[in-house]
Amino acid sequence: MTQTVGFAVIGVGLVGPTHARFIDEAAGAELKVVCDLREDRGRPLADQYDAAWLADYRQAVRRDDVQVVTICLPTALHLEVARAAAEAGKHVLVEKPIEMNLERARELIAICERHGVKLGAIFNRRFVFGTRRAHDAVQQGELGRLLVADMHFKSWRPPEYYTDSGWRGTWSQEGGAALINQGVHGVDLLTWIAGPIRRVQGYARHLRHHHIEADDTTIAVCEYASGALGVIQCATSVYPRQLDRIELHGERGTILLEDYKIAAWQIDGVAPGEPPAEELALPGADKGTSVGHFLQIQDMADAVREGRDPIVTGADALHSLAVIQAIYAAERTGGAVEVPQPPAR
Numbered sequence: 001m002t003q004t005v006g007f008a009v010i011g012v013g014l015v016g017p018t019h020a021r022f023i024d025e026a027a028g029a030e031l032k033v034v035c036d037l038r039e040d041r042g043r044p045l046a047d048q049y050d051a052a053w054l055a056d057y058r059q060a061v062r063r064d065d066v067q068v069v070t071i072c073l074p075t076a077l078h079l080e081v082a083r084a085a086a087e088a089g090k091h092v093l094v095e096k097p098i099e100m101n102l103e104r105a106r107e108l109i110a111i112c113e114r115h116g117v118k119l120g121a122i123f124n125r126r127f128v129f130g131t132r133r134a135h136d137a138v139q140q141g142e143l144g145r146l147l148v149a150d151m152h153f154k155s156w157r158p159p160e161y162y163t164d165s166g167w168r169g170t171w172s173q174e175g176g177a178a179l180i181n182q183g184v185h186g187v188d189l190l191t192w193i194a195g196p197i198r199r200v201q202g203y204a205r206h207l208r209h210h211h212i213e214a215d216d217t218t219i220a221v222c223e224y225a226s227g228a229l230g231v232i233q234c235a236t237s238v239y240p241r242q243l244d245r246i247e248l249h250g251e252r253g254t255i256l257l258e259d260y261k262i263a264a265w266q267i268d269g270v271a272p273g274e275p276p277a278e279e280l281a282l283p284g285a286d287k288g289t290s291v292g293h294f295l296q297i298q299d300m301a302d303a304v305r306e307g308r309d310p311i312v313t314g315a316d317a318l319h320s321l322a323v324i325q326a327i328y329a330a331e332r333t334g335g336a337v338e339v340p341q342p343p344a345r
């Protein structure tokens with residue numbers, strides 16, 4: 001367990017600096033390369049951590065001192081960079097959503113499998129105490145048979161969030177907008193906690209950001225494979241931002257999460273407990289769900305050293321994408337859409 005794992009961060013926009021910080025703070029991990037086409041973004045971050053800046057990701061993934069490549073690029077570039085990394089024999093940790101549609105996501109997974117490299121998918125919000133505790137309560141039957149599982153993610157992004165990026169909100173480079181970018185976190189949590197969704201109906205419209213191609217206001221109803229029902233609401237049009245809410249109702253009670261913290265825990269005879277003290281001291285714990293980024297980076301370094309898969313794999317990222325694509329299809333067709341089911345575990 002003494003080997004240090006070298007990391008390259010590809011993409012220094014909103015989320016790349018978070019990866020760099022937590023690689024620096026993770027045990028047995030070292031940031032070797034920061035890559036961005038833009039020197040004004042890449043070089044200062046590289047200098048901060050005594051790493052190299054490169055503009056060309058092909059060079060970055062080929063470096064001998066890099067074992068893991070983290071992909072923090074516009075969504076439609078995830079596949080080509082993962083391919084380059086896998087062909088160079090490097091493990092891949094990819095930001096959510098894994099890619100912009102199922103076909104490309106499956107190709108990305110297959111390439112990593114073919115080259116025998118590990119593939120981790122970032123879903124940092126699974127790793128905070130509130131969501132983990134809710135997951136365990138449902139999976140261990142503390143909530144009883146689940147009846148309803150909802151998400152309400154009503155947030156705000158200013159117009160520049162879309163106009164300045166050149167890729168967000170486009171079908172060709174993002175595969176959607178609010179639902180695939182912000183909503184994917186919630187759909188991942190719902191399906192991780194409540195199980196697969198088998199059918200959806202709904203609307204995915206832009207009501208405020210008229211210059212984007214895809215949705216800023218999405219409302220869908222869903223039927224889980226278990227028979228439970230739910231609502232998926234996701235918006236970047238709601239001002240001001242409301243707390244992200246996950247609402248779970250089972251035969252034995254109710255759990256409400258607000259911004260991933262337990263806001264209500266109403267199960268007779270079952271206490272939610274408290275986050276362990278050592279968790280509160282982890283890097284990123286001060287910033288809520290950022291702690292998940294730290295834990296997933298630490299996990300990836302450990303997975304490489306221990307020769308095991310990361311906790312959240314590429315395959316784990318497929319079902320939320322399938323649900324999202326089905327909701328977009330429901331908007332286009334006006335009807336109910338069946339969601340392909342994940343293989344039984």
Ligand SMILES: NC(=O)c1ccc[n+]([C@@H]2O[C@H](COP(=O)([O-])OP(=O)(O)OC[C@H]3O[C@@H](n4cnc5c(N)ncnc54)[C@H](O)[C@@H]3O)[C@@H](O)[C@H]2O)c1
Nearest residue numbers: 011012013014015016036037038072073074075095096097
């Ligand atoms: N987990 C989270 O909390 C979280 C938060 C934000 C973004 N994300 C995800 O991370 C990914 C990146 O999002 P973002 O908001 O940081 O994007 P961004 O647009 O802010 O940054 C992307 C960066 O990639 C660079 N880039 C583009 N093409 C490149 C290329 N060919 N080679 C090298 N650099 C290139 C750009 O110059 C830019 O600096 C997306 O998939 C997004 O969904 C996740």
